[in-house]
Amino acid sequence: MKGLSRRRALGLLGGAVLTSANAPIPVSSASKFERGKRFLTARSRSGGGHGGAILSENGDLLAEFDLPARGHGAAWRPNSSEAVIFARRPGSFAVVLDVMTGQPQTVLSVPADRHFYGHGCFSADGRILFATENDFDGERGVIGRYDATDGYRRLGEIPSHGIGPHEITLMPDRRTLLVANGGILTHPDAPRMKLNLIEMRPSVAVIDAETGALLKSYEPPSELHQLSLRHLDVRGDGRIVAVAQWEGAKLEQPPLVAVIDRDDGLRLKSAPCEVAAGMRNYCGAVAFSAGGGRFAVSSPRGGLVTLWGGDGDYLSAIKLDDGCGLAANGKGFILTSGSGIVTASNRSEEKHHPGIAFDNHLCPLQA
Amino acid sequence: MRGLTVLIFGFLLTWPLGSGLGFAQDAKSEAGPDYAAIVQATVTHHIRPAYGRMAKASKNLALIVQAACRTDDGVNTPIIAKSFMDLVTAWVAIQHVRFGPVTDENRYERIAFWPDPKNTTSRQLAKVLDKRDQTATSAESLAKKSIALQGLTALERLMTMKPAGLREDSVFRCQYAQAITANLVRMTSEIDVAWGPDKDFARVLGQPGPQNPLYRDHREAALEVVKSLSGGLQFLHDRKLKAPLGDSIEKARPKRGEFWRSGTTLEALDANFESLLELYVKSGISAYVKKADRGLDGTLLGSYEQALMTLKAVDKPFIEAASDKTLRPKLDYLRFLAEDLHLRTSGNLALTLNLSLGFNALDGD
Numbered sequence: 235m236k237g238l239s240r241r242r243a244l245g246l247l248g249g250a251v252l253t254s255a256n257a258p259i260p261v262s263s264a265s266k267f268e269r270g271k272r273f274l275t276a277r278s279r280s281g282g283g284h285g286g287a288i289l290s291e292n293g294d295l296l297a298e299f300d301l302p303a304r305g306h307g308a309a310w311r312p313n314s315s316e317a318v319i320f321a322r323r324p325g326s327f328a329v330v331l332d333v334m335t336g337q338p339q340t341v342l343s344v345p346a347d348r349h350f351y352g353h354g355c356f357s358a359d360g361r362i363l364f365a366t367e368n369d370f371d372g373e374r375g376v377i378g379r380y381d382a383t384d385g386y387r388r389l390g391e392i393p394s395h396g397i398g399p400h401e402i403t404l405m406p407d408r409r410t411l412l413v414a415n416g417g418i419l420t421h422p423d424a425p426r427m428k429l430n431l432i433e434m435r436p437s438v439a440v441i442d443a444e445t446g447a448l449l450k451s452y453e454p455p456s457e458l459h460q461l462s463l464r465h466l467d468v469r470g471d472g473r474i475v476a477v478a479q480w481e482g483a484k485l486e487q488p489p490l491v492a493v494i495d496r497d498d499g500l501r502l503k504s505a506p507c508e509v510a511a512g513m514r515n516y517c518g519a520v521a522f523s524a525g526g527g528r529f530a531v532s533s534p535r536g537g538l539v540t541l542w543g544g545d546g547d548y549l550s551a552i553k554l555d556d557g558c559g560l561a562a563n564g565k566g567f568i569l570t571s572g573s574g575i576v577t578a579s580n581r582s583e584e585k586h587h588p589g590i591a592f593d594n595h596l597c598p599l600q601a
Numbered sequence: 602m603r604g605l606t607v608l609i610f611g612f613l614l615t616w617p618l619g620s621g622l623g624f625a626q627d628a629k630s631e632a633g634p635d636y637a638a639i640v641q642a643t644v645t646h647h648i649r650p651a652y653g654r655m656a657k658a659s660k661n662l663a664l665i666v667q668a669a670c671r672t673d674d675g676v677n678t679p680i681i682a683k684s685f686m687d688l689v690t691a692w693v694a695i696q697h698v699r700f701g702p703v704t705d706e707n708r709y710e711r712i713a714f715w716p717d718p719k720n721t722t723s724r725q726l727a728k729v730l731d732k733r734d735q736t737a738t739s740a741e742s743l744a745k746k747s748i749a750l751q752g753l754t755a756l757e758r759l760m761t762m763k764p765a766g767l768r769e770d771s772v773f774r775c776q777y778a779q780a781i782t783a784n785l786v787r788m789t790s791e792i793d794v795a796w797g798p799d800k801d802f803a804r805v806l807g808q809p810g811p812q813n814p815l816y817r818d819h820r821e822a823a824l825e826v827v828k829s830l831s832g833g834l835q836f837l838h839d840r841k842l843k844a845p846l847g848d849s850i851e852k853a854r855p856k857r858g859e860f861w862r863s864g865t866t867l868e869a870l871d872a873n874f875e876s877l878l879e880l881y882v883k884s885g886i887s888a889y890v891k892k893a894d895r896g897l898d899g900t901l902l903g904s905y906e907q908a909l910m911t912l913k914a915v916d917k918p919f920i921e922a923a924s925d926k927t928l929r930p931k932l933d934y935l936r937f938l939a940e941d942l943h944l945r946t947s948g949n950l951a952l953t954l955n956l957s958l959g960f961n962a963l964d965g966d
Contacts, residue, residue, distance in 0.1 A: 306966060322966065352966065371719070423718035423844070431707045432748055464966075483705050485801060485814060511814045518966070536817075556957075573957075594966050 271600070272296065274317050274333065275559050275570060276305030276593035286319050286329075287592070288336050288599070291563055293576030293585035297336025301329060306352030307401065308597035311382060312360040317599060318342075318386075320365065324349040324422040328365065330386060333599045342386040344378060347371055349422055353401045353595075356382070357443060358408035364443070366399035366413060367391065370421045375399035377413065377441070392446025395439045397430070400464040406472055410449060411441045414476055416464040431481055436463045438476050438494060452500040454478075458488055465519050469526030472496060473544070477517035477531050490517050491531060493546035503546035512536040512551065518558040518594050523567065530567045530579060534558040534594070539569055541579060552579060559596035570596055633955030634889040636823035640806060643826045646883040649796050651695035651876065656786075656793040658688040663782035670775035677764045685760065686865050688785070689753060693859075693869045694876035697833025700825050701802050702795035708788050711744075713753040715859055716840055722749040726758055729777065730770070738776040740783035753860075756781045761862045824956050830880055831951070831958065834943035837873050842936040846923055855923035866919035870935070871912050877942075878905040886954065893953050901945060908938045 271291045277298070278284050285300040286308070306322040310333070320328045326349050330340040344350055344367055354365035363380040375394035380386045396415025403412050417436030419429040436459070440450040452474075454461045460482040468474045474494035482488065487510050489502035504510055514535035522529045528549065531540045537555040542548055556572030560579075567579040570592035577584040665684040672678050692713060695703075703709050714722055725747050729737045736742040743751055759778050765771040795802055806825070809816035816822040845858040858866040881887050881901065891898040911931050915922050922928040951958055 421718045424716040424840075427710070427714075427716060429721070429748075431710065484700075485805065487814060508812060511812055512817075514815070 271563060271598060272333065273561055273563075273568060274308045274310070274319060274597045274599055275595060276301070276308070276319060276322070278304060278591045278593070280589045280591070286331075286336075287590070288333060289568075289570075289576060289596070291568065293568065293578075293583060295587055295590075299331060299336045299338055302327060305329075305593060307354065307595045309354045309356055309363065310597060310599045311356050311363070312358060312600075314360055316382070317597065318354060318363060319597075320350050320352045320354055322593075323351045324368065324370075324420070325352070326350060328354070340386055342380060342388075345388070348376070348378065348391075351375075351398070351400050355403050355411070358404060362389070362443075364402055364411060366394060366402050368398070368420070368422075373397065373419055375413075375415055377402065377411065377446070392441065393448075395441060395448040395451060396435070396437045398436075398462070398464075401466050403466065403468055404443070405440065405468055406470050409443055411443045412466060412468055412474060413439050413441060414463045414466045415439055416462040416479075417459075418462055418481065428481070431460065434460050434462070434481065436461060436478075438463055438466060438474065438492070438500070450496075452476075452492070452494050454492065454500065454502065458482075458502070461488055461490075463492060465517065467521050467529065469522045469544070471526070473526070475520055475522065475529050475542075475546070477520040479517060480515035484515070487511070487515065490515065491520075491542065491546060501546065503542070503548070505540055505548045505551075509538070509540065509548065509551050512538045513540065519560050519596075521561050521567065524562045524565070530560050530569075532558045532560050532569070534572065539567075539579070541567075552581065556591075558594045559592050561596040561598045563598075568596060633820070634823075634885070636819035637807075639884050639886060639889075640819060640822045640826060643880065643884040644796070644803065644806065647876075647880050648695065648698060648701075649793075651691070651698075652789070652793045652796055655688070655691040655695060656789040658684070658691040659782065659785045659789040662688045663779070663786050666775075666778050666782045670779065674764070675771045675775045676759050676778045677762075681760055682863065685753075685756070685863060686868055689860055689863070689865050690868055690872035692753060693872040694879075696873070697829045697836070697877065697880070699829065699832065701806070702792045705795075707748060708792060710748045711751045712785065712788060714749040714751075715754050716844075716857070717749065717754065721747075722754050723758060725749050726755060730774070733769070733773045738773070738780050740780050740787055743777075743780045743784050744787075751781065751784055753785070756785075757860060757863050820956070823954070824958070826880075826884055827886070827946075827951055827954060827956055828958060830877060830886075831943060831947040833873070833877050833880075834939060834946055837870075837877070838936065838939035838943050841870060841873065842932070842939055845919075846932055846936055850924055850926070850929050853923040853929075855920040858919050858923070861920050864918045864920075867912060867915055867922075870919075871909065874905055874908045874912070874939075878902075878909075881905070886950070890950065890953055894949070897945065897949055897953060901942065901950070904938045904942050904945075908935055908942075911935050911938070 273289045275287055277287045284304045286305050288297040290296050304322040305319050308317055308319040310317045315334050317333050318328050318330050326344050328342050329338045331338045348367045351366040356363055361383055363382050365378045367376050367378045369376050375396055376391040377394050378391045379389040381389050394413050398416035398418045399413045400416045401414050405412050415437045417434040438452040461478045462481055463476045463478045466476040476492045478490045480488050489504040491503040492500050494500045513533040516535045518532045518534045520531050527544045529542050534556050539552045539554050539557050541550050554571050557569055559570035560567050569577050572591045574587040574590040662684040665681055669678045669681050759774055805815050806822050809818045809822055841859050845855045847853045859869050860866055911934055915928055915931055
C-alpha cells in the first residue's frame with residue numbers, strides 16, 4: 235500500500251464495494267440504529283476479505299463494508315454521522331464512512347514519507363482529525379492534522395514527542411491530546427524488525443492540540459524502558475490508563491497497566507501472579523467503563539480480558555480466545571474476538587458471527 | 602528490575618522435573634496431532650542441533666579471524682570468507698526461530714541486523730572506523746553499543762570494504778572484527794546452553810499449564826513451532842526474494858538481498874529452504890499431514906525440493922542473476938514457490954493441524 239495514490243486507493247475501494255458480495259448490508263430499520271449504541275470495528279472475513287463492520291450494543295451485525303487492506307482503529311467524528319477507520323500499521327490509507335449506512339465516502343492518505351499507525355481522534359468540535367503517523371526517515375512520531383470540513387485535506391503535523399505513537403485520544407479539557415508513544419522504531423521496509431529495542435523510551439505524552447507543545451510526558455521507570463505503552467483511555471476527571479506490551483525478557487512478568495494522574499504521576503499495576511501469566515506480557519486494548527469506575531484490558535495472546543477498579547486494583551478475568559476489541563457498554567463492556575464472537579463482560583449474552591474475525595479495536599459511535 | 606518485575610523462578614522451582622529432555626508426558630489431545638511430540642521432536646532434532654552448529658561455526662570463525670589478523674591482509678583476507686559463509690548459513694538455518702533464548706537481550710537483532718532499510722549499519726560503522734572507537738574493540742564494550750554494530754552484518758562490511766590505507770586503520774579493523782566474533786561466540790554459546798534440557802526454557806516449552814508464563818497447553822507450544830515455519834517462509838518470500846527481485850527484471854534491486862556484500866545470498870537462500878524443509882519433516886508435522894492429507898504433504902515436499910533444485914541451477918551470484926535474462930526466470934520461480942509454501946503453510950497446513958495462527962495476537966498492535 236505504500237505510495238498508493240489517493241486516486242488509486244479510491245478506485246480500489248469503489249471497485250471493491252460495488253462488486254463484492256460483502257457490500258454494505260442494508261440497515262433494516264433506522265429505529266434499530268437510533269435506539270442503542272453502535273460500535274465500529276475493523277474485521278476480516280475468512281478467505282481474506284478485509285473491511286469493517288458496525289455492531290449494535292447487542293452484538294448484532296448492522297453493516298459491513300470493504301477496505302483495500304486490513305484495518306485497525308477508528309474514530310467517530312463528534313456531531314456528525316461520520317467516522318474514520320484507519321489501515322493497520324504500516325498502512326497508508328484511512329476511510330471516512332457514513333455510520334448510518336456503513337457506506338465509505340472518502341479515502342484519505344498520508345504523504346509518501348509517512349504511514350499511519352492505525353489510530354486517530356477528532357477535535358471536540360469535529361473539525362480536525364488527528365492521526366498518529368510515522369516519519370520513518372526522520373525516526374520520529376508525528377500527529378497528522380486533517381481538516382474534516384475540507385475533504386480531509388492534510389493541514390500539517392505536530393510532533394508526538396516520542397517514537398512509535400499508537401493510540402491517541404482527546405483529553406477532557408478538549409484542548410490537549412493524549413498519545414501513547416510505544417517507543418519502538420520501525421521502518422516499512424523492514425516490517426518485522428524492531429530497530430531500537432536497546433534504546434526504547436516509551437511515553438504517554440500530553441500535547442497541546444493547537445501548538446503541538448509537549449505539556450507533560452509520563453514514562454515508565456528506566457529499568458522498565460522496554461515496556462511499550464501503546465493503548466490508553468482517559469475518563470472525565472482526567473485519570474488516564476495506559477497498557478503495555480513487554481519487549482524485554484520473556485520470562486519476566488513486569489506490570490502491564492499504568493494508571494496516570496496529574497498529581498501522582500504514573501503508577502504501575504500488576505494482576506496477581508497466576509492471572510498475569512495468562513496476560514502473556516501483551517495488552518491489546520483498554521477502555522474505562524461508562525462511569526469510569528472500572529476499566530477493561532484485553533490480552534489476545536493469552537485469550538484473557540481483565541477487569542480492574544478505577545484506581546487500578548485488579549478485580550477479575552474473563553476468558554475469551556483471541557479477544558481484543560472492547561468498549562464501555564451499558565454498565566459493563568462489550569468485547570469482540572478474532573473468532574467472530576461478540577460478548578458482554580458479564581457474559582450475559584454472546585453472539586457468534588462465523589467466518590468473521592473482529593480486529594483489535596471497538597470504537598463507540600456516539601451519534 | 603527485581604523490585605518491579607516478578608521473575609518467575611519461583612514458579613520454575615516448584616515445577617516437577619520431567620523426563621531428561623525437560624518434557625512432561627501427557628495424554629494426546631482428542632483432535633489433531635500429538636502436539637507434545639511435535640514440540641519435542643522440533644527441539645531435539647531441529648532447534649538444538651542448529652544452535653549447536655551455530656555455536657561451533659562462531660568459534661571457528663573467531664579462530665580464523667584471529668589468524669587472518671596476523672597476516673598483512675587483515676580482515677580482507679579471502680580465507681575468512683569460507684568460515685563467514687559457514688556461520689551465515691548456520692544462522693539462516695535457525696533464523697525462523699523467533700522465540701526462546703534468541704529473543705533475550707536482543708540477541709536476534711545483535712547477531713545480524715537485517716533488513717537495514719536506512720543502512721544504519723554503514724553509517725554507524727563509518728563513525729566507529731573514523732574515530733577508531735576503542736569501545737568497539739572488546740566484546741564486553743561492543744555488546745553495549747548499537748545493535749547494528751555488533752553482528753554478522755557489521756562484520757560483513759568490514760570484510761568486504763576497501764582495504765585500509767593506514768596500518769593503524771587495518772589494525773583497528775582487526776581488533777573490531779575480533780570483538781564482533783568474540784561477541785558472536787558468547788551469544789551463540791549462551792543460546793546453545795540455554796536450550797539445554799535442564800534449563801528453564803525447555804521446561805517452559807515442554808511443560809505447559811495454567812501457571813506457565815508462555816504456554817497454556819501443548820497445542821499452544823506447537824503453535825509456536827508452526828508460526829516459526831510459516832513466519833520463516835513469509836520472511837523468505839517478502840524480504841529475501843520479493844523485495845530484491847522487484848516486480849520485473851528492470852525493477853530488480855538485488856542489493857536488498859541478504860548478505861549480498863559477501864556474495865553469500867544464494868547460499869543463504871539454500872540454507873533457508875533446506876532448514877524450513879528440515880523443520881517440516883523432523884518435527885513430525887510432515888508425517889502427520891501425510892496421513893491426514895496426503896496431497897498437501899506431497900505438494901509441500903515437492904515445492905521445497907523444486908526450490909532446492911532451482912537454486913542449484915543459478916550459477917551466478919544473486920546480484921547478477923537478478924538482472925540476468927536466463928537466470929531471472931529461475932529466481933522468479935523460486936519466489937513463486939516461497940509464496941506458495943507460505944500460503945499453504947499458514948492456510949491448509951495450520952487447518953490440518955487444527956491450529957489457528959491467531960488474528961489479534963500479531964506483533965505490536
